[in-house]
Amino acid sequence: MHILSRYRVAAVILITLSLIITTTLQVNARVGHPVPEITNTQWLNSKPLQPADLRGKVVLVKFWTFGCYNCKAVEPYVKKWHETYADKGLIVIAVHSPEFDYERSVKNVEQYIRDNQIRYAVPIDNDYATWKKFQNRYWPTLYLIDKQGVIQHVRIGEGGYTETERRINELLAEQP
Numbered sequence: 001m002h003i004l005s006r007y008r009v010a011a012v013i014l015i016t017l018s019l020i021i022t023t024t025l026q027v028n029a030r031v032g033h034p035v036p037e038i039t040n041t042q043w044l045n046s047k048p049l050q051p052a053d054l055r056g057k058v059v060l061v062k063f064w065t066f067g068c069y070n071c072k073a074v075e076p077y078v079k080k081w082h083e084t085y086a087d088k089g090l091i092v093i094a095v096h097s098p099e100f101d102y103e104r105s106v107k108n109v110e111q112y113i114r115d116n117q118i119r120y121a122v123p124i125d126n127d128y129a130t131w132k133k134f135q136n137r138y139w140p141t142l143y144l145i146d147k148q149g150v151i152q153h154v155r156i157g158e159g160g161y162t163e164t165e166r167r168i169n170e171l172l173a174e175q176p
Contacts, residue, residue, distance in 0.1 A: 030154055035059065035145045036133035038093060038123055042106065044113060046121035051149065054091060058171040059145040062094045063136050065103045066112040070158050071140040075116065077161045078142075081168060082120045088172050089147075092120035097131045099139065144168065147176040 037051055038061070062078055064071035082092040098104045104126050113122055125131055134143065144153035144167050153167045 030135065030143070030151050033151055035061070035143070035149050035151055036130070038095065038130050038133075040095070040123035040125050040130055042124040044106075044110060044122040044124065045119060048123070049091070049093065049121060054145075054149065056147050056176040057089050057091045058085075058147060058168060059143075060090060060092045060168070061134070061143040061145065062092065063097055063131060063134070063139060063141045064094055065097060065099045065139055066109060067098075067100055067103050068139045073158045074140045074142070075118075077164075078120075079118065081165065085168060085172060086120075090168060090172065094118065094120055094122050095125050095130050096122050097125040097128055097136070097139070144171060146171050147174060 038049065041048065043049070060078065060081065062074070064074070066072075078092060078094065081090060086092070096103075096109050102108060106124055109122065109124065112118075123130065134141075138156045140157065142153075142155040142164060143151055144164065146152045152171060153164065155164055
């Protein structure tokens with residue numbers, strides 16, 4: 001029985017390591033590539049932003065859904081970055097890609113962003129078109145895009161706030 005327990009522990013460790021490595025490779029595969037265009041037709045808090053609107057700007061694209069606990073934990077940091085850096089050239093686009101049926105309701109999304117004073121652009125991605133273009137897999141995920149439209153940093157989940165803000169400042173300081 002003791003040998004079986006060791007094999008189970010080893011199997012769990014191997015599976016965990018393979019998931020970590022796979023996730024890291026997927027995320028790093030996006031870094032250095034041009035940002036996909038966000039083509040959602042319905043946007044809240046903004047007109048649809050075209051690539052021309054984003055040229056010369058640093059863009060933070062956040063994939064989220066209002067019912068996600070982890071998305072809510074990231075939200076205060078994204079709001080702060082928007083408030084602090086919008087006038088310095090940061091554009092925040094929070095792509096709302098629902099996980100559950102009740103999150104598909106645009107009225108529910110509107111109510112959430114009103115109640116939580118979200119002021120940055122929120123494209124509605126109910127068909128996952130933008131999610132698929134980014135090859136995204138997780139809520140929340142943050143993508144930092146430089147002034148030339150290239151993905152420079154990806155953060156999945158909570159944490160890494162100091163590193164993300166440092167990267168925002170570095171990208172803002174770069175010449176277009």
